[in-house]
Amino acid sequence: MIKDYKDKYTGYKEIIDDKLNNVFEKNVPAEIYEPLIYILSGGGKRIRPVLLLFSCEAVGGNYMDAIYAAVSVEMLHNFTLIHDDIMDNADKRRGKETIHKKWNRDVAILSGDALLGLAYNTLLKTKSENIQQITQAFTEGIIEVCEGQGFDKEFEVKGNVSPEEYLMMINKKTSQLLVSCAKIGALIGNADANSIKYLVNYAEHIGLAFQIQDDLLDITADEKKFGKKIGGDLREGKKTYLLLKALDVVDVKRDKIILESILANKGLKDDEDIFKVKEIYKRYDVIDSALNEIERYTVKANEYLNELKNKEGRDSLIWFSDMLLSRST
Amino acid sequence: MIKDYKDKYTGYKEIIDDKLNNVFEKNVPAEIYEPLIYILSGGGKRIRPVLLLFSCEAVGGNYMDAIYAAVSVEMLHNFTLIHDDIMDNADKRRGKETIHKKWNRDVAILSGDALLGLAYNTLLKTKSENIQQITQAFTEGIIEVCEGQGFDKEFEVKGNVSPEEYLMMINKKTSQLLVSCAKIGALIGNADANSIKYLVNYAEHIGLAFQIQDDLLDITADEKKFGKKIGGDLREGKKTYLLLKALDVVDVKRDKIILESILANKGLKDDEDIFKVKEIYKRYDVIDSALNEIERYTVKANEYLNELKNKEGRDSLIWFSDMLLSRST
Numbered sequence: 001m002i003k004d005y006k007d008k009y010t011g012y013k014e015i016i017d018d019k020l021n022n023v024f025e026k027n028v029p030a031e032i033y034e035p036l037i038y039i040l041s042g043g044g045k046r047i048r049p050v051l052l053l054f055s056c057e058a059v060g061g062n063y064m065d066a067i068y069a070a071v072s073v074e075m076l077h078n079f080t081l082i083h084d085d086i087m088d089n090a091d092k093r094r095g096k097e098t099i100h101k102k103w104n105r106d107v108a109i110l111s112g113d114a115l116l117g118l119a120y121n122t123l124l125k126t127k128s129e130n131i132q133q134i135t136q137a138f139t140e141g142i143i144e145v146c147e148g149q150g151f152d153k154e155f156e157v158k159g160n161v162s163p164e165e166y167l168m169m170i171n172k173k174t175s176q177l178l179v180s181c182a183k184i185g186a187l188i189g190n191a192d193a194n195s196i197k198y199l200v201n202y203a204e205h206i207g208l209a210f211q212i213q214d215d216l217l218d219i220t221a222d223e224k225k226f227g228k229k230i231g232g233d234l235r236e237g238k239k240t241y242l243l244l245k246a247l248d249v250v251d252v253k254r255d256k257i258i259l260e261s262i263l264a265n266k267g268l269k270d271d272e273d274i275f276k277v278k279e280i281y282k283r284y285d286v287i288d289s290a291l292n293e294i295e296r297y298t299v300k301a302n303e304y305l306n307e308l309k310n311k312e313g314r315d316s317l318i319w320f321s322d323m324l325l326s327r328s329t
Numbered sequence: 330m331i332k333d334y335k336d337k338y339t340g341y342k343e344i345i346d347d348k349l350n351n352v353f354e355k356n357v358p359a360e361i362y363e364p365l366i367y368i369l370s371g372g373g374k375r376i377r378p379v380l381l382l383f384s385c386e387a388v389g390g391n392y393m394d395a396i397y398a399a400v401s402v403e404m405l406h407n408f409t410l411i412h413d414d415i416m417d418n419a420d421k422r423r424g425k426e427t428i429h430k431k432w433n434r435d436v437a438i439l440s441g442d443a444l445l446g447l448a449y450n451t452l453l454k455t456k457s458e459n460i461q462q463i464t465q466a467f468t469e470g471i472i473e474v475c476e477g478q479g480f481d482k483e484f485e486v487k488g489n490v491s492p493e494e495y496l497m498m499i500n501k502k503t504s505q506l507l508v509s510c511a512k513i514g515a516l517i518g519n520a521d522a523n524s525i526k527y528l529v530n531y532a533e534h535i536g537l538a539f540q541i542q543d544d545l546l547d548i549t550a551d552e553k554k555f556g557k558k559i560g561g562d563l564r565e566g567k568k569t570y571l572l573l574k575a576l577d578v579v580d581v582k583r584d585k586i587i588l589e590s591i592l593a594n595k596g597l598k599d600d601e602d603i604f605k606v607k608e609i610y611k612r613y614d615v616i617d618s619a620l621n622e623i624e625r626y627t628v629k630a631n632e633y634l635n636e637l638k639n640k641e642g643r644d645s646l647i648w649f650s651d652m653l654l655s656r657s658t
Contacts (some may be wrong), residue, residue, distance in 0.1 A: 028480075083442060087439065092506055109416060110482070115470060116442070117471035119474060121465075121469075124461060124468060131460065139449040142443075150360040150361045
C-alpha cells in the first residue's frame with residue numbers, strides 16, 4: 001500500500017519534471033530563458049505540485065485536470081528561490097550554482113520576474129469554472145511568501161524575536177504556499193467549501209511541522225545521512241525555532257550569554273561551541289519541545305484529513321505527510 | 330470638446346490616485362509596505378489606467394466596472410519601475426530617490442515582487458465573465474515587458490543592433506503593456522473580437538510612436554520646456570532609435586567614427602560632441618525619419634480607431650494619443 005503511494009508520487013514527479021522541461025515555447029531573450037531552463041531542470045522534490053495533485057484527487061477530482069496548475073506552483077516556488085538566493089547571497093542551490101552567481105544579479109532579478117509571469121501563464125491554461133478563485137489562491141500564496149520573506153529579513157536584524165513571531169513568519173514563508181497548493185487542487189476537483197477548509201488546515205499544519213523539523217535536523221541529524229555538517233544554522237547565526245525557544249526559557253546567566261553570543265557574533269565558528277549549544281538545547285528540553293511541536297502539528301494536520309470522505313485520498317495525504325517529514329521513503 | 334476629455338482624464342487620474350493611496354489593507358512587514366506606499370503615492374501620469382478606462386468606455390462599457398483593473402495595471406507598471414531602477418542603477422525616479430537607493434537592493438527586489446502579487450490581487454477583484462482572458466492579457470503584458478527588458482539589456486552589450494531589432498524591443502518593453510491595458514478595458518466592456526483587435530492595434534502603434542518621440546525629444550527638445558539638459562541619451566551611450574538609424578545610414582567614414590565612439594566610450598561628455606551628433610542626425614535626415622515614423626505610427630493608430638462604432642470613445646482615444654505625444658495639454 002505504502003509502495004503504491006510512493007510509485008504514484010514518483011509517477012507524478014516524472015510528469016511534472018517532463019512538463020517543466022518543455023514549458024517554454026521560446027528561448028530568447030537568452031538572458032531570461034537560459035537561466036530558467038537551467039533552474040527548472042535542476043531537480044527538486046516537486047513537493048508542491050504533488051500536494052496539489054493529491055489534493056485534487058482527495059476530493060474526487062481527476063489529476064489530469066490539475067497538471068498545468070501543478071506545474072505552475074513549482075514555477076512559482078522556483079521564482080521565490082531565485083530571488084531569495086540573491087537576498088541571501090547564496091552561491092549554491094540543489095548542489096548547483098545559483099543564477100545570480102552563474103550569470104549575474106540583473107539576470108537573476110529579471111528571469112525571476114519573468115518566471116512569475118510565465119507561472120501565471122501556465123496556471124491560466126487550467127480549465128475550471130473556479131478559475132478566478134484558483135488564481136486568487138495562487139496570488140495569495142505569492143503575497144504570503146513575500147511577506148514571510150519580509151518578516152524573515154526584519155527578524156535577522158531585530159533584537160528580540162519570540163517563538164510565536166517565528167511561527168507566524170514560517171507560516172507565511174513556508175505553509176501558505178502549501179495552503180495555496182491544497183486549495184487550488186481542491187478547487188480544480190470542485191470540492192465543497194468544507195473539504196477545502198480541511199485541506200487548507202492540513203497543509204498549513206504540515207508546513208509548520210516541516211519547517212520546525214528542518215530546524216531540528218540541523219542540530220540532531222546523523223551527518224552521514226544528512227549529507228552535510230550539522231549546526232549549519234548556528235554557524236550562520238540563523239534565528240531558528242530551537243534557538244528562539246532556548247532564548248525564551250534559559251534561566252542560567254552563563255547559558256544565556258552563550259546563546260546571545262550566537263546572535264551578537266552572527267554565528268558560531270567552533271565545533272565545540274556547537275556542541276555546547278546542543279547541550280543547552282537538551283538541558284532545557286528544547287529538542288523535546290521541538291519534537292513535541294512537530295508531533296502536535298502533524299497529528300493535527302492528519303486529523304483534518306479524517307474529515308475527508310474519500311479514504312484513498314486521505315491515505316495518500318497521510319503518506320505525503322510522512323514523506324515530507326522523512327519518515328517514509 | 331478637447332477640454333471635456335482633459336477634464337475626464339483629470340477626473341479618472343484623481344480616482345486612480347485615490348485608490349492607489351488606499352490599496353493596501355495592512356502596513357507590515359514594513360520592508361514591503363513602506364516602499365510600496367512611497368512609490369504609489371509618488372505621482373505619475375497614470376497613462377496606463379486611463380487608457381484602460383477609455384478603452385472600456387470606447388466599446389460601450391462602464392468605467393466603474395474597470396476601476397480595479399485600472400489600478401492593477403498602474404501597480405504592475407510600478408513593479409517594473411522598481412526592478413528596472415535596480416538594474417539601471419538609477420538614483421532618481423519622478424524626482425524622488427528610487428527604492429533601492431532610499432532603502433536597499435533587497436527591499437527593492439522583495440517589495441517589487443510583492444507588488445506584482447498585490448497587483449493581481451487587485452485585478453482579481455474585477456467582476457467580469459471574461460476574467461480568465463483578462464488575467465491572461467495582464468499576464469502577457471508582464472511577460473512581454475520582461476522580455477523587452479531582457480532584449481534591452483542584451484542590446485546594451487551587443488555590437489550591432491538594427492533599427493528593426495530596436496523596434497521589436499520597444500514594442501515588447503513599451504507597447505505591449507499598453508496593449509494589455511486596451512485589451513483588458515475592452516474585455517471588461519464585453520467588446521466583440523473585432524473591437525478588441527482594433528484597440529490592441531491602436532495601443533501597439535501609439536506605444537511605438539511614443540517611444541520614438543521619447544528618443545527624439547532627447548535631442549530636439551527645448552531645454553527649458555523639457556526640464557532637463559538635452560542629449561542625455563547620448564551622454565549615457567544609449568542605443569536609441571536615432572543613433573541606430575544613423576549608424577545604419579552614415580556613409581562618410583568620419584561621421585561613422587564619431588557615432589561609433591559613442592558606443593565604444595559608453596557615452597559622450599562634451600556639449601560640443603552632442604552638437605556634432607545632432608548635426609549628423611540632421612545631415613542624414615535621421616531626425617526627419619524619426620518624425621516620419623512617429624507620424625506614420627500615430628496615423629495608423631488612429632486609423633484603427635475609425636473602425637470603432639462609438640464616436641465618443643473614438644474621439645477620447647484620439648485625444649489620448651495627442652496627450653501622450655504631448656501635442657495637447
